[in-house]
Amino acid sequence: MAYELIFKSTERSEVDSSLILHTNKFNEIFIRIDNNESSFSDCLHICLEKESAIKLAKELRKQISFLED
DSSP, X not given: OOOOXXXXXXXXXXXOEEXXXXXXXXXXXXXXXXXXXXXXXXXEEEEEOHHHHHHHHHHHHHHHHTSOO
């Protein structure tokens, strides 16, 4: 794994969780959501191939565009 990118929940949400992104040995995007207050077995994860990861990125950009500044 070359690197991983970690996003933390906002303080305003009062949720102690993280979203972790990296690639796995199968050349997939591995996304894990950790509840930092519980064990690793309580985390959620998904592996996406390139095509699905691209679709996810496009949908995320679309949803961001709907947010008010």
